[in-house]
Amino acid sequence: MNKTKRRYNFNPGPAALPFDILEEAQQQFVDYNGMGISLLEMSHRSRIVEELNQETQHLLLTLLGIPYGYEALFMGGGASTQFALLPMNFLKPHQTANYVLTGSFAEKAYKEAAYWGRTHVVASSKDQKWRSIPAINEEDLSEESAYLHITMNNTIEGSRYTSIPEVTSTPLVADMTSEILSRKLDLHKFSMIYAGAQKNLGPAGVTVAIIRESWLEQASNEIPEIMRYSTFAKNKSLFNTPPVHAVYMMNLMLKWAQKQGGVEQLEQHNLVKAGLIYEVIDASGGFYQGIIKAEDRSPMNITWRMANEELERQFISESEFHGFEGLAGHRSVGGLRASAYNAVPYEACKALADFMNDFAQRHG
Numbered sequence: 325m326n327k328t329k330r331r332y333n334f335n336p337g338p339a340a341l342p343f344d345i346l347e348e349a350q351q352q353f354v355d356y357n358g359m360g361i362s363l364l365e366m367s368h369r370s371r372i373v374e375e376l377n378q379e380t381q382h383l384l385l386t387l388l389g390i391p392y393g394y395e396a397l398f399m400g401g402g403a404s405t406q407f408a409l410l411p412m413n414f415l416k417p418h419q420t421a422n423y424v425l426t427g428s429f430a431e432k433a434y435k436e437a438a439y440w441g442r443t444h445v446v447a448s449s450k451d452q453k454w455r456s457i458p459a460i461n462e463e464d465l466s467e468e469s470a471y472l473h474i475t476m477n478n479t480i481e482g483s484r485y486t487s488i489p490e491v492t493s494t495p496l497v498a499d500m501t502s503e504i505l506s507r508k509l510d511l512h513k514f515s516m517i518y519a520g521a522q523k524n525l526g527p528a529g530v531t532v533a534i535i536r537e538s539w540l541e542q543a544s545n546e547i548p549e550i551m552r553y554s555t556f557a558k559n560k561s562l563f564n565t566p567p568v569h570a571v572y573m574m575n576l577m578l579k580w581a582q583k584q585g586g587v588e589q590l591e592q593h594n595l596v597k598a599g600l601i602y603e604v605i606d607a608s609g610g611f612y613q614g615i616i617k618a619e620d621r622s623p624m625n626i627t628w629r630m631a632n633e634e635l636e637r638q639f640i641s642e643s644e645f646h647g648f649e650g651l652a653g654h655r656s657v658g659g660l661r662a663s664a665y666n667a668v669p670y671e672a673c674k675a676l677a678d679f680m681n682d683f684a685q686r687h688g
C-alpha cells in the first residue's frame with residue numbers, strides 16, 4: 325500500500341499507528357529477523373521473547389522518565405481489567421479507595437472498585453456534564469485511604485488534568501490510557517499508572533501497569549495468583565503466555581517515539597497539532613462549539629458540537645468522503661471528536677483544520 329493512499333485516521337482507539345512501523349512489522353511478519361519462523365510461532369519461553377519483553381519494559385520506563393524504582397508489567401484484559409485489579413491488589417478491608425470522577429471511564433473504574441470494597445468520591449464534574457476537571461482538596465479524602473484514583477485524560481469527553489494533582493497523604497494512581505507518552509510529566513508523583521496500549525502505545529492486546537516497587541510490596545497475596553501484580557513482577561510478565569505480537573508492536577512504537585525525540589518533542593508536536601483544530605473551533609463564531617472548558621481541553625481528544633445533529637451527521641459523512649476516519653463522537657455523548665494521538669501526523673490535523681474551515685464556509 326502506498327503511504328499517500330492512507331486515510332486521515334482520527335480513531336479514538338484502536339487508533340492510528342505510524343506508517344513506518346506498520347511496514348516494518350509487515351516485513352518481519354513471516355520471517356522474524358531471518359530466523360525462518362514468525363514471532364507469532366515462537367515459544368514465549370525463548371530467549372528472543374524474553375529479551376523482547378525486557379527491552380520493551382526498559383524502553384517504556386526510560387521514555388517515561390522513571391527508569392528506576394518502578395516495575396512495568398505487561399498484562400491482558402485492557403485498561404478495564406485494571407479497574408478491577410487495582411482494588412483487588414491494594415484496597416484492604418479496613419480501607420477506603422478514593423476516586424475523582426471526570427468522565428465515563430473514571431466512573432467505570434469507581435464502579436468496579438465498589439464491587440470489591442469501600443469507595444469514596446472525592447470530587448466529580450458529573451453535574452457539569454464533565455465539562456471541566458474539578459479541584460481536589462486533600463481534606464476531602466476518606467479516612468484510611470488506600471489510594472486516590474484519577475483519570476488523567478478523559479477520552480470520551482475530551483478533558484485532561486493540566487498538571488498532576490498535588491496529593492501527598494495517599495498513593496496516587498492514574499489511568500493514563502489515552503495520554504501516556506504524550507507529554508512531559510513527573511511520574512514519580514504516582515504510585516501506579518496504567519494504560520491499555522491501543523491509543524498511544526500500539527495495537528490492542530497488551531496493557532501496561534507501572535507500579536512503584538515499594539508500593540508493589542504492599543499488594544495483596546490473598547487473591548488468586550493470576551490477579552496479583554506481584555505474580556507478574558516476579559515472573560517478568562511471563563507467568564503465562566503474554567500477547568507477544570502486541571508487545572513487539574509496542575516495542576516498535578517506543579523506538580519510533582524515541583526517534584521523534586522522546587516525550588518532550590512529542591508534546592510540542594501534539595500541542596501544535598491540536599492547536600490547529602482548536603483554533604478553527606474558537607474562530608468559527610459558534611459554528612463549532614467546543615465542549616470542554618478552555619483550560620481543561622485535551623490535546624489528545626478534541627471534542628465539539630454543531631448547531632444540530634443533522635449538521636453533525638452531514639459533517640461526518642462529508643468528512644468520510646474527503647478521506648477522514650473516526651470523527652464521530654462516542655455513542656454515549658454524540659457530537660464530534662478528533663483523536664490526535666502521538667502517531668497522528670501533522671498533515672492529518674492540517675487537512676482536518678482546512679476541511680473544517682471549508683465546511684463552515686459552505687454551511688455557515
Ligand SMILES: *Cc1c(COP(=O)(O)O)cnc(C)c1O
Nearest residue numbers: 402403404429479499501502520
Ligand atoms: C480506552 C480507555 C479505557 C478502556 O480501555 P480497554 O483497553 O478497552 O479496557 C479506559 N480508560 C481510558 C482513559 C481509555 O481511554
